[in-house]
Amino acid sequence: MxxxxxxxxxxxxxxxxxxxxxxxxxxxxxxxxxxxxxxxxxxxxxxxxxxxxxxxxxxxxxxxxxxxxxxxxxxxxxxxxxxxxxxxxxxxxxxxxxxxxxxxxxxxxxVGCVPKKVTWNAAAIAETFKDAKAYGFGNFEQPTFDWPYFKKKxxxxxxxxxxxxxxxxxxxxxxxxxxxxxxxxxxxxxxxxxxxxxxxxxxxxxxxxxxxxPKVPDIPGAELCIDSDGFFDLEDRPKSIATSGAGYIGVEMSGMLKALGTDVHFFIRGQKLLRTFDPMIQDVVTKEYERQGLHLYKGHQITKVEDIGNGMKRVTYQDMESKKESSLEVECVLFATGRDxxxxxxxxxxxxxxxxxxxxxxxxxxxxxxxxxxxxxxxxxxxxxxxxxxxxxxxxxxxxxxxGGKSDAHLDYSNIPSVVFAHPEIGSVGLTEPEAREKFGDKVKVYKTEFSGMYFAMMDPEEKQPTAYKIVCVGEEEKVVGLHILGQGSAEILQGFGVAIKMGATKKDFDNCVAIHPVSAEELVTMT
Missing domain, CATH: 3.50.50.60 (FAD/NAD(P)-binding domain)
Known part of the structure; x- marks a missing residue:
């Protein structure tokens, strides 16, 4: 996406x-x-x-x-x-x-990439205001954000x-x-x-x-909810929201709203976010969203929504294992549970x-x-x-x-890079580690690292976002068949590495590239 x-x-x-x-x-x-x-x-x-x-x-x-x-x-x-x-x-x-x-x-x-990225930019600026204090800037703790002005532009x-x-x-x-x-x-x-x-x-x-x-599940009160299209029709930022959907759209919109100041209650049917991504990405982004203060309801699904007046909605949700029901009250309910x-x-x-x-x-x-x-x-x-x-x-x-007379023209669907504008950004190209092991067995070798980027050096440990990189290789030549990255700048980093992997790069090719210092991406060409 x-x-x-x-x-x-x-x-x-x-x-x-x-x-x-x-x-x-x-x-x-x-x-x-x-x-x-x-x-x-x-x-x-x-x-x-x-x-x-x-x-x-x-x-x-x-x-x-x-x-x-x-x-x-x-x-x-x-x-x-x-x-x-x-x-x-x-x-x-x-x-x-x-x-x-x-x-x-x-x-x-x-209702997709363009307005989404513009909104993500606003959320990233909000995060920068929060980070500024660690670098010695004052009066940034409570910046104002004019959602109606932003939406109009x-x-x-x-x-x-x-x-x-x-x-x-x-x-x-x-x-x-x-x-x-x-x-x-x-x-x-x-x-x-x-x-x-x-x-x-x-x-x-x-x-x-x-x-x-977008599709919304057939539950009582579905007409009171919005989908990912409706997200861009919001005339003002909701103070509280219940979101549902562990895929990239749900992860992106929940993260943006949290960064802009909304109290986010995030419901997912499984135990991790982004279940189709590499397990490393799933683990790190799930833990990071919890660290940032999103209320993550693992193994739960929304079963009913009611209008209780004064602009509020009561959300009934169920533990998928015990079937126990509970409820909470929010201003808005957003479903990002797939598309038809x-x-x-x-x-x-x-x-x-x-x-x-x-x-x-x-x-x-x-x-x-x-x-x-x-x-x-x-x-x-x-x-x-x-x-x-x-x-x-x-x-x-x-x-x-x-x-055009090009009788064999067609798109090669292998090694297509994609990114998720989460907080932090995520990039992926090629096979996940489980996919590679299923296809190539014991020929797979994995390199990975986790660290905090230099941007967070001035911050207290509990305020640092993670960076996590994984390179999936196959065979004696260690051909790179998968690259999975999470951290600041991942979207921009992945484009160039996507070209290399499409061309058949090996781990040795990565190693032979002189690192740029100090940047997070240098870890991709120095990893052992």
């Missing part, structure tokens, strides 16, 4: 497009609820480089798809992956149309990105329609237009890039599209579905990586294959 920093936004957004009726805030996690799209026909034209985020954008009026013509390529969902694929196809000379039912830019721009930033998406569509002469699509034939969709009425669009190839949406693919309105079953057990569209390594000329990318597919850069890369390679 891994994710975009301000500098990364400059690289990702230009490839995306926005619908003609864009609105404000949008997220960057997985692509949200968006209508379906169809893949374009093959066309061989010299590929052109996509424009940089900083390039000038066309102010020409939006072009609308005409039902009287057939397109080479129809993309359903103008999120990160959809717009990247649509624009690349247009660069190759394909006649492209795109459909979107909500704000352009998908989850990442509107964050929303305006996202809305500007929505407009950039739309301008990029216009610049590449991609017809786009605001509405919700459903298949009425193998190469045809009907769009319920936002402005009223319907419109049919035909295409030789169709891409489904509709992303996913956005496919209901597409009527994909009448096409015979195969779905997996979680209703994701099955695709092969080339993003092909089981129906010829219909493709799927991003969070709506079963690729296994709900990350914005993954959807973008898969979408571009698909268009290169379909329209």
């Amino acid at each position: 891994h994710r975009p920093l301000p500098t990364r936004i400059h690289r990702l957004v230009p490839r995306l497009a926005v619908s003609t009726h864009s609105s404000a805030t949008a997220l960057l996690f997985p692509s949200p609820r968006y209508t379906t799209l169809y893949p374009p026909s093959r066309a061989t034209v010299a590929s052109a480089r996509l424009s940089a985020f900083s390039s000038h954008f066309s102010s020409s009026p939006p072009t609308m798809a005409s039902s009287s013509q057939e397109y080479d390529y129809l993309v359903i969902g103008i999120g990160s992956g959809g717009i990247a694929s649509a624009r690349r196809a247009a660069k190759h000379g394909a006649k492209v149309a795109a459909i979107e039912s909500k704000r352009m830019g998908g989850t990442c721009v509107n 964050r929303d305006a930033f996202v809305k500007r990105l929505n407009g950039i998406y739309e301008n990029n569509l216009n610049k590449d002469q991609i017809d786009h329609v605001k509405g919700r699509a459903k298949f009425v034939g193998k190469n045809e969709v009907e769009v319920a237009l936002e402005s009223g009425g319907t419109q049919r669009i035909k295409a030789k190839k169709i891409l489904i890039a509709t992303g996913g949406r 693919p956005e496919i209901e309105d597409l009527d994909v079953k009448q096409l015979g599209l195969e779905l997996d057990g979680r209703n994701h569209i099955k695709v092969d390594q080339y993003q092909n579905t089981n129906v010829q000329d219909i493709f799927a990318i991003g969070d709506v597919s079963n690729s296994g990586f709900e990350l914005t850069p993954v959807a973008i890369a898969a979408g571009r390679r698909l268009s290169d294959r379909l329209f």
Whole structure:
């Protein structure tokens, strides 16, 4: 879910497009609820480089798809992956149309990576104020934070990105329609237009890039709760909150709220956070969140929520082992318990599209579905990586294959780096230690270290955040097959090491790199 920093936004957004009726805030996690799209026909034209985020954008009026013509390529969902694929196809000379039912830019721009990272930045600044006292600064113990002011500026930033998406569509002469699509034939969709009425669009190839949406468990009082999308609609910071979900979204949002001053009650079904990550990461982040003062309810789940007036809610929760119930009162209840693919309105079953057990569209390594000329990318597919850069890369390679004459173009899904903007940051690429041992047995060798970064040298022991690094190697050459890091700056550190691991780096290659001193990352090239 891994994710975009301000500098990364400059690289990702230009490839995306926005619908003609864009609105404000949008997220960057997985692509949200968006209508379906169809893949374009093959066309061989010299590929052109996509424009940089900083390039000038066309102010020409939006072009609308005409039902009287057939397109080479129809993309359903103008999120990160959809717009990247649509624009690349247009660069190759394909006649492209795109459909979107909500704000352009998908989850990442509107309710994901972008507003999430901006909020994380605010939380990191709050932590810096707290740390300043140890360095001799005074009067920082109780800094004020104006959430409504912050939200207004964050929303305006996202809305500007929505407009950039739309301008990029216009610049590449991609017809786009605001509405919700459903298949009425193998190469045809009907769009319920936002402005009223319907419109049919035909295409030789169709891409489904509709992303996913947050899910909330079916419990009494579910309507009183918010999901990860609703987090960005909060008009003010809640003084107290109950959060649920041990995955990266729950960990990120719980950590941000705690750093900004909210009393956080964090419910997880298991005993550790981030259960799909390396055990070292799970252990250290769980212990650190408890040290920071989040109330962590291990092995518990929320079973009921009631409105008790005065802006408060009563949360009933259950010990999953003993079944004993208890309750607490908070201002807000947030569920970050996973996402469902956005496919209901597409009527994909009448096409015979195969779905997996979680209703994701099955695709092969080339993003092909089981129906010829219909493709799927991003969070709506079963690729296994709900990350914005993954959807973008898969979408571009698909268009290169379909329209750019690159018959073998496809995304290599191995060694994809990802980060969690927790407190502290977490980065991971490659196999976890258990995965490596299952695959390679006794050929696995692990190097790891835990320490406090130099930033915390001036602080009392109980105030120091941990840093933890693990390198997973295989074979006599000690090829690095996994890297897992937790600590300050992990998101930035991982990008460069991700390149090295993708290139097949060994532990000796790490050792041969002269360390930069004094930084935490030097431990990765000096570890014994």
